[in-house]
Amino acid sequence: MIKISNRLNNLAESATLKMAAMSRSLIAEGKDVIALSLGEPDFETPHHIREAAKAAIDAGHNKYTPVNGLADLRKAISNKFMRDNGLDYSADQIVVSTGAKQSLANVINALIDPGDEVIVASPFWVSYAAQVQLAEGKLIELHAGIERDFKVTPDMLEAAITDKTKIFLFSSPCNPTGAVYSKEELQGLAEVIGSREGIYVVADEIYEHINFIGGHQSIGQFDCLADRVVTVNGLSKGFAMTGWRLGYIGAPTAIAKACTKMQGQITSGTCVIAQMAAIEALGDNLKRTYEMREAFLRRRNLVLELLGKIPGLKLNVPEGAFYVFPDASAFFGSSDGDTQIKNVDDLCMYLLEDANVAVVTGSAFGNDKCFRISYAAADERLIEAAERIKVSLGKLQPVAVA
Ligand SMILES: Cc1ncc(COP(=O)(O)O)c(C=O)c1O
Known part of the structure; x- marks a missing residue:
């Protein structure tokens, strides 16, 4: 067996990449997973920047x-x-x-x-x-x-x-x-x-x-x-x-x-x-950058409105980036009759498996109450994801957790 260094063995795998890999395997099983786990804009690189790259290649920059x-x-x-x-x-x-x-x-x-x-x-x-x-x-x-x-x-x-x-x-x-x-x-x-x-x-x-x-x-x-x-x-x-x-x-x-x-x-x-x-x-020329920012702002407002209708989720108003980070601690110590939710890691796995929505656990970011939703996704997907999250969270009832 190959012995990997302790330095690497002791290093945690990136939680965002891990969630992305789990979503991919569910997608491969034919599930319609909505991936809101990645920190990546869903827009094209602005045209003038792409043109500059093409010109650099053609000018022989190698x-x-x-x-x-x-x-x-x-x-x-x-x-x-x-x-x-x-x-x-x-x-x-x-x-x-x-x-x-x-x-x-x-x-x-x-x-x-x-x-x-x-x-x-x-x-x-x-x-x-x-x-x-x-x-x-x-x-x-x-x-x-x-x-x-x-x-x-x-x-x-x-x-x-x-x-x-x-x-x-x-x-x-x-x-x-x-x-x-x-x-x-x-x-x-x-x-x-x-x-x-x-x-x-x-x-x-x-x-x-x-x-x-x-x-x-x-x-x-x-x-x-x-x-x-x-x-x-x-x-x-x-x-x-x-x-x-x-x-x-x-x-x-x-x-x-x-x-x-x-x-x-x-x-x-x-x-x-x-x-x-x-x-x-x-x-x-920052025109596209500003347009993308406007689109993110619109989506942030949409996501806050939709998640705001889900009882039990605590939200604040993020003023930048493209994430919301709701506090889901109200669901700890609950169950849908099948899966027990003891902590935020369990909740994120439950959302992936029950709602087929991929989010990232706050514990990866040093917070054990919240989870991260990236709203760098199309409006229809955000609407669908919020609905699925609402239905799945709605099934959770308090239980005495061992
Ligand atoms: C806070 C923060 N810093 C740095 C990075 C790394 O960005 P880059 O793609 O330039 O490596 C990211 C990417 O997700 C990030 O969210």
Whole structure:
């Protein structure tokens, strides 16, 4: 038998990918599964970006690029940071990667020694935990529940800091909750970190463009955090380019250099065609991006209205991304006469098997009461899914659970 390393054996499988695999096997059995488990826009990549990629191929761009990305792209990203976020990262503080997932892995490996602590605002995106684990860091979860819109406060952050804290990591808009931090909320968090030495903020802004409350705010804008913020972004969500694999960071120069070193030994520069297309994407034509945002907003309202009619589900109003994260704890300790629901994992399996709707358990995101529904799907499917969820949850009656 092949002995897989302990490092990998101990690593959890991605819950979102696991749910996707289970839905696929039910679909293969002929079931009509509605998959609301994936974090992926269901739109086409905008036409002008696709055209730029075709032109890059025809112009013969087929060689390795610099490890940290094409100079023109890094310049375009530097301009974008200033234009959209008021952030001053020069082109040599930018590192382009094969998706924001790799950007995050680079940064975590660049900063974390074994035992260093990474404070994450919880609920958090699944891969943060796995990446910190691989780097032998210690994940410190700051739990914020639905009653406070899943947002952590400066007091919570202050209380979690120790002399081992190296990174504070969060996403806004947030996956899985859709929570968006306001400028004032970010300032409060910035002041806590700014008053300490040697702690860096990793701000995951991949959902920047899917924000329903106006302008996106970056934590890097505050002077008290000068040279302390790594801003992570990418094209997957705002430009419907998940498969193109292009992410990037703006970072203090030493961190950018370390990330380049790491990437130079693992993947080198990402696909040159995707990089050429990214130069186009990050230009001034954001019309499709805004149209997609409008479509997500409409669907969010639709999903909230439909789920709001289901007794027992507790909802808040997500202000960005394309997820809702209902609290389903009212159903724990219930049964349909056949399946017992002890926790949110059981509930998600029940919804998959009984309603044939795939959602993702909150426990994968550090929350054991909620589950994530992605509304990046057609309206008819969302309506059908909500109806099926309502029927299945309606069958659950309280029981004494052993
Ligand atoms: C919060 C968050 N960060 C990063 C990523 C990774 O994005 P990419 O496709 O650029 O690797 C995702 C993708 O789901 C995400 O939800």
